[in-house]
Amino acid sequence: MTMRTVYVNGEYLPEDEAKISIFDRGFLMSDGVYEVTSVLGGKLIDFESHKIRLARSLSEMSMIQPAAFDDLLEIHRELVARNDIGDGLIYLQVTRGNPGDRDFHYPPADTPPTVVLFTQAKPDLVDSPLAKRGARVIAVPDMRWGRRDIKTVQLLYPSMAKMMAQQAGADDAWMVEDGYVTEGTSNNAYIVKDGRIVTRALSNDILHGITRAAVLRFAREAQMEVEERSFTLDEALNADEAFFTSASGFVTPVVEIDGEKMGDGAPGPVAKRLREIYLEESLKSAI
Structure with missing residues (x-):
């Protein structure tokens, strides 16, 4: 090595x-x-x-x-x-x-x-097997402290949640507070319903994702409809598709939540297109 x-x-x-x-x-x-x-x-x-x-x-x-x-x-x-x-x-x-x-x-x-x-x-960062097949996530209670907007090294609970997901045969966990999805263990969460992208608005409840900001900007430039608001776990389970964003996952489709398939169980068109746009535009401005 x-x-x-x-x-x-x-x-x-x-x-x-x-x-x-x-x-x-x-x-x-x-x-x-x-x-x-x-x-x-x-x-x-x-x-x-x-x-x-x-x-x-x-x-x-x-x-x-x-x-x-x-x-x-x-x-x-x-x-x-x-x-x-x-x-x-x-x-x-x-x-x-x-x-x-x-x-x-x-x-x-x-x-x-x-x-x-x-x-x-990470040689497979772009050609990610997970992005190709789509991630399976489970819902877990959000038990973190109240300043999730600060990117601190206090990552014990997200680590525990990732292990809960692994033990459930899933790839990751989405955290839920008062019935609403906050974010993933190390990513921001999104659903798509009738072509509209929905993601939680910025606050102390979630990390102000760098990839999130870029993806939403690119989505709006591509004339996609974006709604920044909280969404419930039930809404997520009934969405047409879902995805998450992070610095290392870029845009990763979600194909299953708590064992229930999103749409036909394959990565959805909005997530796939946003991943393409994000990679294309980010490479143009890379330094």
Whole structure:
């Protein structure tokens, strides 16, 4: 197995030499934020939007921007080059740093944040078997905290929900609160009824997806009707088709919810067309 080069606090290191302190707030408190940027053909997809959302997450968490913030594009490109990434992902994490001991209180304001980036090669990112056959999802109660709009590293419940899906023979889970679908474990959720795309409006209840914003823009440009509102699980079960969006899944059709087939059980035309448009337009603007 080829050893990856990773980035830790200003240094490019072999992955087996990368270390952070056991007192790091990310390790002890999940006190950190992250972003995942897709790489297609060696170029970054939606990089500036991810950087803007990172700045927002840091601000909402009262975290200082790391010294490397203005160099993030260069760091991403360097990791792509050093690891020879054609299609794949770059994971970026910023934590509140190492205060030197464990304490519930935030460390002094001048404590340097911890910054970690690493790559993941994903050769089938575009030619995804899951997107071709469509995903099967189950519904689970949404039991996360109330600030889902901040992209924090508190991912225990989404991980648990993914395992619930796996144990049920499904691919993923959609979370439900007060009868309404919030989002998937790591993606935004959509249904299509009579040609109209329906997805939950932005609020603290869901992540403000970068891919979501781009897909809705492309949908409107293609004269598709979009309705941003909450939809119930019953509506989803009776929809013509469904899909989800994420930085790594792009637009992925959903063909089954809680064992009930969507339409004829195959990826629907709206989801398939939106995936084509998203990939085509995103590659044009990749950097």
